[in-house]
Every structure is written in structure tokens, then in C-alpha cells.
Amino acid sequence: MQAKLRIKDIAEQLGVSTATVSRALNDKPGVSDDLRQQVRKLAADLDFAPSMVARSLAGARTGAVAFILHRQAFPVSSDPFYFLIMQGVERELDRAGYHIVMSTVGNQPEDNNLRVVRERRVDGLILAGPDINPSLVLSLSRSGLPLVLVDNALERTPLNCVLCEDCEGARSAVEHLLGHGYKQISFVGGPTSWLSTRERQKGYECAMRDAGLPGTVVHEKVTTMEAGLAAGRQLFAGKDRPRAVYAVNDAMAMGVIRAAREAGLAVPADVAVAGFDDVSIAASTDPPLTTVRVNKEIMGELAARRLLELIGDEQQPHCRIIVETTLIIRQSCGCVGSGEEVESGK
Amino acid sequence: MQAKLRIKDIAEQLGVSTATVSRALNDKPGVSDDLRQQVRKLAADLDFAPSMVARSLAGARTGAVAFILHRQAFPVSSDPFYFLIMQGVERELDRAGYHIVMSTVGNQPEDNNLRVVRERRVDGLILAGPDINPSLVLSLSRSGLPLVLVDNALERTPLNCVLCEDCEGARSAVEHLLGHGYKQISFVGGPTSWLSTRERQKGYECAMRDAGLPGTVVHEKVTTMEAGLAAGRQLFAGKDRPRAVYAVNDAMAMGVIRAAREAGLAVPADVAVAGFDDVSIAASTDPPLTTVRVNKEIMGELAARRLLELIGDEQQPHCRIIVETTLIIRQSCGCVGSGEEVESGK
DNA sequence: TTGTATGCGTTATCAA
DNA sequence: TTGATAACGCATACAA
Secondary structure, eight states, rough: OOOOOOOHHHHHHHOHHHHHHHHHHHOOOOSSSHHHHHHHHHHHHTTTTOOOOHHHHSOOOOSSSEEEGGGGGSSSSOHHHHHHHHHHHHHHHHHHTTTTEEEEEEEGGGGGGGGHTTTOOOOOEEEESSSHHHHHHHHHTTTTEEEEESSOOSSSOOOOEEOHHHHHHHHHHHHHHHHTTTHHHHHHHOTTTTTHHHHHHHHHHHHHTTTTTEEEEEEEEOOSSHHHHHHHHHHSSSSOOOSEEESSSEEEEEEEHHHHHHOOOOOTTOOOOOSBBGGGGGSSSOOBBBBBEHHHHHHHHHHHHHHHHHHHEEEOOOOOOOOOOEEEEETTTTTOOOSOOEEOOO | OOOOOOOOHHHHHTTTTTTHHHHHHHHTTSSSSSHOOOOOOOHTTTHHHHHHHHHHHHSOOOSSSEEEGGGSSTTOOOOOOHHHHHHHHHHHHHTOEEEEEEEEEEESSGGSHHHHHHHTSSSSEEEEEEESOOOHHHHHHHOOOOOOEEOOOOSSOOOOOEEEOOOHHHHHHHHHHHHTTTEEEEEEOOOSSSOOOOHHHHHHHHHHHHHHHHOEEEEOOOOOSSHHHHHHHHHHHHHHHHHEEEEESSHHHHOOOOOOOTOOOOOOTTEEEEEEEEEEGGSSSSSOOOEEEOOOHHHHHHHHHHHHHHHHHHHHOOOOEEOOOOEOOTTSSSOSSSSEEEEEEE
């Protein structure tokens, strides 16, 4: 058990004051180059780093950021979507010497006050996912703590957020389905309270409208494979079943494929399917899934970078950051591939 | 932007000293019940919570725990295995008023000193996954910070860790395969440096030995579906292909199934397959996967609970906590089910 | 039971 | 360029 070193110990060993050591370590002016080098060398040799707790109290910067996730977002997908975003956040924060404090919220009344905020543990917040109560988002944004949303945005209040090309990505996928000659294409989505569902549906509707075709839409309460299965059963039960289905994400697309099989329909011969996200197994499903790739790590990195900017300068205008998507063409849409995937320009 | 309240403000409004407020809020003796109630009511009304930074400095408890993950563990699986463990950790820590600081390590030399530890941000550590450098684990354990490993353990040094019944679980699965009458059963695993691979392989070998049968083993560098595919191709290339394959996890099992299909073999008719983990899609693969379920959230909760115990009382003997597993029988093993899964007693 | 005073480890202000 | 000293907000030992 190493004794915990303090700046004072370093100062005494060098016969200087603590103020000097602090200045040297923090790259602040007011120390001769020679002395600065000495201090740094000793600190490095002793493997010393200043106590972040004391720094925070004296400074007013905790050097930490909260990553807030809704509890429902944990098991929502077979793919660690928000985990990958979090990885991006962590990577970027680490570069800046920051740390990430993870926390979750539910829908209980007591969740309307984040402990991590009340205890003033962090310099800023990243709120991930569309499940977080808008009233919580609003109250947090008014609290003065810098805040960035990921995969979410408020409808009427501009806030800093990071999104992907939900509308454009979905549109390109639906246009690809239309390119196959399919006329009857249905959309399967999650709750309309989710921005991603609304935007992707908008992309679907734009594509259909431009093609002069009517559309049909099914909404489920969640976007799991099971929900996709249920939606697919509904779609394939009636007489005029769709020739293709566009699902709001890959998990639902996989559920739709299962429903098609249940109904004795071949995919893509009888029913074509496409999704969104490009989760890791999308390339390995049967048939491999045509989908829209979104780079989750980049979304996380951008959110972290934006938050650090806000922490450095509170008074900045809100901005939306939209990350590019890429249509990934595999076989579920009806393309007869060599088995290799194709990145399509949109 | 709310002005940040301090204990001093509460004290002044009530005409008492800060010491009294602190005692009342911390449930310490030395305050009349009446006054205690007043303080708490005002604090609640004002939505006040003491600054955790200042508490940490005065106390010597940060109220935070680090959750350390190897960077490679992020994309390693199509299932958010460590994410679920983290969820369990977070849930349990939250109950105790603690927070979780997430951090990652790689294999670079500079990763041998965790910044989160040097900066003294946390009261303890949870190290998740078998990828973390043993020398780092050792040096951290010697640093005096309470530490718990999850899904990992050192070979020769007893440490606090949380594992699942790797050996027993794998054994029960292989015994189930043996029960189908299969004689030639191969094992497909990851690096032998991973405890889970070693233990699950041990379970496989015990079952085979007890049955008086020889075994064959294939190791890959990772345990992804792609690695399982590669291993499967190898196994199915030769003349005396196995009648069944036991994979160290579900991702590899899915890869093996793909390899079988490639080789024109039906699963389970020609080759039976079973896995480990019971990832979320295991119930939905084709055929549904027979596997060993392990409750990841519980593993996380137990790790957190153990760590909190260690933080409360440093001098406790090391202990290993082994979480129960359950054999989940679906169809990939050759059972002709109704499509419903069965939890088998072992 | 309550208040006063000191210390926690660092940064920042002001003198020297 | 350097050093002494005062915050930072809270917990706690000691005094009343």
C-alpha cells in the first residue's frame, strides 16, 4: 500500500513551495524552465498525479462528464448500440484527461433529479437515447450544466445534439427497394415519440411519395426482434401482403424475416426486407441484411467533443450534429450478390 | 442557472451551524430529532445535496467505483455481455449511493497506470474480462485499493472475483450432447489465457473422459462468430468430421453453424451444436441454440456488493463468487422441441 | 444537543 | 520567478 503523495511532499523534496509545484504541473506561467523540468521529472519518477478531488474543489472543474442512459435502453437491442456510442465518448474524453461517470434513469418521479448532478460530480452531461423524459431533459438544460443529447432531440426546443442521417438513410434504403420494382412497401417502426422512428418514417414516406405510391405503417412499442416478429405477422396475415418491408432497425428487420418464414414466404423472393443500424450480425443473418450503416463510435466522439467545447465556453449557440450514414447492400433486399456487401453511394 | 447551495446556506436559513446541518444530513448522532427533521425538510425543499467533491476531500471516500474494461472487450461479441454486467454493477452501486466511473485499458505500456487510480477518483475497482494484463491486475491489487475481478481470475494469486459455473455449465451441455448418443464431439474455444475458455474446456474434457471418449479441441484468438466460422471450416474439412461441436460461447456456436451449412451439413441433423452465454439472439437463431445461460446482471451486482464490502472493511479474506448457470435446451443440439425452450436441471 | 475551529489537497491571489 | 496564504465545501474533534 503506497502512501498517498501530495503536492506538499513533492515540494518538500525539492525545497520549493507547493504553489510552484502546482504551477509547474499545470503548465502555468511563473516557473523557470529549469525548475519546471525538475518538478516534472520528480513527479514522473514518483508516479505522482494531483488528487482530482482536491483539484475539483479548488478549481471548479471535476474533470468528469456523466453519460446518462435510460434503463430500458440496456436490453433493447441485440446489439450494443449505446455501448458503442459510450465507447466513442470514453475515447474522446480520455484524450482530454476527462472521465466518464455512467448513470441511468427510469421513469419514476425520483428519476427527475439526477443524483450525479445534485452532488455536482460532473462538468457536463451526455444524454443518450430517445427514452429519456423530455421534462427531465428540459430541467437539466435549464440547470446550466452543459448538455448534449445523442440519438435524441427535443421537438420544439433547440439543444445541442448528435444524430445520424435518419431520414436520408431510410430514404436511400427505401429508394433502393423501389429500384427493385417493388410497389407495395410497408414501414415497421417503434414509438413515434422516438425521433429516430419519426425521421426514418419520414424518409420512407418521402421516397414513397416521390414514387407516387401509397404506404402502410405499423408501429410497435419497442424495436426488438420480437416486436418485428409481431409486426410481420400482422402484415403477412392479410390478403394484400406487402412485397417489401422497411424496418426501422435491424432487430425489427430480423423479426420481420422470421414472420415471413412463418407465413411460408421466402426472403427476398417473396418479401424483401431492409433495416437500419448495421448491427454486427446483420452481415451474417440469413439472408444477409441490406441496411443503413451508422457509425456509433463517431457519434459518441462527436458528442464528447461538443460537450468539452461547451464546458470550455458555456455561451455557444445550440447546434445539431448529423453523422453520415451509408447504405449497405446485401441480399435481403433482393440483390443477388456474390455474398459480398456493397457500399452504395446515395 | 440555479445558484449552487452550500451547507452554509442551509445553516444560515435555519439559524444553526454548518456542523449541525452536516450531522443531520449524514444521519449522525448529536442532533435533536426535531432539528434533524427541519434540516432535512429544508434540504429536500431546496433540492439540496452536499457537494460530493467537498465531501470526498473532507471524508476520504469518493463515493465512486471504477469499472475497467479492456478496449478489445467492446466489439468482441455481438451481445453486450459486459454491458449487462455493468448494468448490474450500476444498479447495485446506485442503491448504496455510489457512482460508477467507466474506464478502459489497452495493452500499451502507458496503460499500466490507470489515470483514474492515480488521480484518486475512486474507492475501489471492478476489472471486467479476461483481457486485462495480469501484471496490471497484480500491481493494482498491491496498491491497496479494493478490487474485484469479473469473468477473470489470476492463476496463482487469490483475489476477489466473480465468475460463473464455467466448468459445470459446459460439462452439463456436453453431457446433454452425449445423451443424444453423439460420440465424436469437438470443442471450439478462444485463447487459453482466458479463464472462461480453460474452465469450459475442462468441463468438456471431464464429460468426454467420463464417457470414455476422446476429444478434439480447436482454439481461436478471439471468440467471435467469424472465429467460430473459421474453426468450423477447419473441423468440417477433414474426413472424420465431428458429429457435434461444443463452442465456448454462442457467437462461436453461430459461426460453427454457418460453417456446417457451407459444408452442406444440416444442423442438427448432421452436426449438432451447443454454446454458452445464452445471448439474446440465441433463442432466435436457426435453429434455436442450445446453450448455457449465465445471468450477467447478477454477476455485476455481486461484484459491486463485494466491492462495497471491501471498501467498508479492507481486511477481508479473498473470495471467489461463482454464479449458477442453467442449461437451456433448444433445437441446435438435436432435441425436437415444440419450439419452446426448456430449462434443464443438471 | 449545539457551536467553534481545524484539516482535507489543491489552485489562485497577492506580496516579495 | 517564487512563496505565503486564503479560499473551495464539507466532516469532525473538541469545547461549550
